[in-house]
Amino acid sequence: MSTDVKRLITLLATLLLAALPTTAARAADGDAPSAGQRIANALRTSPVYVDESYADAVPPSRQRQLADRIRRTGLPIKVVLTPLTKGDAFDGDSHVLAGIVRDRLPDRRELVLITPDSDFPDSLRGYEWPADTHQASRAVAAAGFLDEMRDAGLADLTAKAVDLVAEGKGEQRYEEATADLGGPSSQSTKPGPGSESGSGSDSESGFGSGRTGWWLLLAVPALALAALTTRAALLRSRKRSPALPQLVFATARAADEAQVRRRAEAEVLALGEATRAADVATTPGLQQALDAYAAAGTVLDRARGLPALAGALALVQEGRDALADSPGLPLCFFNPLHGRAALRTGWRPLGRRDRLDAAVCQECAHALRDHRAPEVLTDTDGSGRRVPYFEVPAGRSVWSATGYGSLMSPLEGFNSARPRAR
Structure with missing residues (x-):
């Protein structure tokens, strides 16, 4: 019997022994209303x-x-x-x-x-x-x-x-x-x-307290078996999954901050090398690219979460466009971790009359078309709640003020509000 299986059996036994007395106590004492x-x-x-x-x-x-x-x-x-x-x-x-x-x-x-x-x-x-x-x-x-x-x-x-x-x-x-x-x-x-x-x-759960014990007896092994199966599948997928494409990022809920930070570090470094290799005489946007590179480095150094890391990526994108002298669409308004936007569209937040001209990726465009909620990047507001980043007051977040390029140039927003470029 493998070590993993032995550990799993021990864990199941511990869970069942811990759960059954708790269930009996609840049945005897009566639960407070849920x-x-x-x-x-x-x-x-x-x-x-x-x-x-x-x-x-x-x-x-x-x-x-x-x-x-x-x-x-x-x-x-x-x-x-x-x-x-x-x-x-x-x-x-x-x-x-x-x-x-x-x-x-x-x-x-x-x-x-x-x-x-x-x-x-x-x-x-x-x-x-x-x-x-x-x-x-x-x-x-x-x-x-x-x-x-x-x-x-x-x-x-x-x-x-x-x-x-x-x-x-x-x-x-x-x-x-x-x-x-x-x-x-x-x-x-x-x-x-x-x-x-x-x-x-x-x-x-909708089950009565008299049936909770039997539910645990069935559910705990089932959940453990599902976890073991999932673990095996993940191990298999790690062996055969190719490297992620350069501009593909996980969505806000699944994104790993450490991974995004590594990506941002690589992107900022690459922009710096590109600016040093650029020819001043043939690159009219070189100064803007240098400014974007410096701003991206500052934001990256101070970043304490995905919103700021995404801001560094938005500044890098602006710097690259300046070097190429071909400004394109910025990163996706709803979630810049989706990558560069595919189109611009009018969007009206629920309960408001004004419409925003937002640059969105194809996935978010489909969501808006079908009247579904796009996958949004979240941030914390003044009370500590997790909210869509664009609902944070613009005075507290340069990314809310700029929409990562949809509402204002990220570099322009950074330069006008450096103390809050968090």
């Missing part, structure tokens, strides 16, 4: 649940107004406004939240549920069971695109979503609200929590 159960309990007395962190945006008086508005529709509409953060009881996923809450409601045969949208900050998402009878998904999505909702608060946006669901013309309203975006109107979404069993994390 986050999903607390929400479901609250929805039994009111169709509106608002987490205390949203109390300022939707105070009790507005909650009562929303509840009255829902009751007048005569529809089984429920509103759950709670923050979603990766690692919370719902894993920061609105789909998981919707499935868990529905599973814990006493009558779940007919339900329209309005929740925050985990893909788009400050937006809402609609779910409906057993089918999209009232076109709730499109109705709720349409609310965020309406010009009248451009500066609306959470309470007003939710009220408009309720009205559009009650109207029953979600498809039409969505088409009208997004007509100026262009492209087909199909909305690609992750599979919704529409099954009878719902979905959720371990702490929020």
Whole structure:
């Protein structure tokens, strides 16, 4: 028997011995209500649940107004406004939240549920069971695109979503609200929590406490076997996978900071060598390239995360274009780690009237065309939350101010805001 297999068996035994007493203790002492159960309990007395962190945006008086508005529709509409953060009881996923809450409601045969949208900050998402009878998904999505909702608060946006669901013309309203975006109107979404069993994390599973022990007995070995299989597959893929192409980067969620840093170091070094080899007489953009090289080196030295590392790459790209005297499109606006943009397109952030002229890669262009969320590079805002980098105030981030070249030259932005080029 191999050493890896012995270690796996030991790990399984330890997990099972640790899990079963915990399960027995929970069954004996009784669990405190989970986050999903607390929400479901609250929805039994009111169709509106608002987490205390949203109390300022939707105070009790507005909650009562929303509840009255829902009751007048005569529809089984429920509103759950709670923050979603990766690692919370719902894993920061609105789909998981919707499935868990529905599973814990006493009558779940007919339900329209309005929740925050985990893909788009400050937006809402609609779910409906057993089918999209009232076109709730499109109705709720349409609310965020309406010009009248451009500066609306959470309470007003939710009220408009309720009205559009009650109207029953979600498809039409969505088409009208997004007509100026262009492209087909199909909305690609992750599979919704529409099954009878719902979905959720371990702490929020739909199984009763009496069955948790059996679930662990089955799940732990299965998970371990899956992990072992995945490990073997990874080992095989490492032996045969070719080197990554020069301009191919991992997406924001999968990118390894150390790998991107090494890439940025190599790119900055290569730009420096290219500037030294350039002929002053035949390279009109040499000074700009030298400035971009110096700025990229400064940013790289101070970089403490992917946003700044991506900034160094954007400066390198500008320097290369200056040397070639053929300025092209900058790196992708939504995620500069996608590489150079393929085209420019108009993009209007949800809930806003103004449109940005963004340079995007082909992948992000397809996402916008299909009304899906592009894969975006994230950064931390003033409160420490992870948000799309362009939602960080421009006064705090040169990359938010420049869009990595879509909104302003990275070099120009760096020179005008050196203290915040983090």
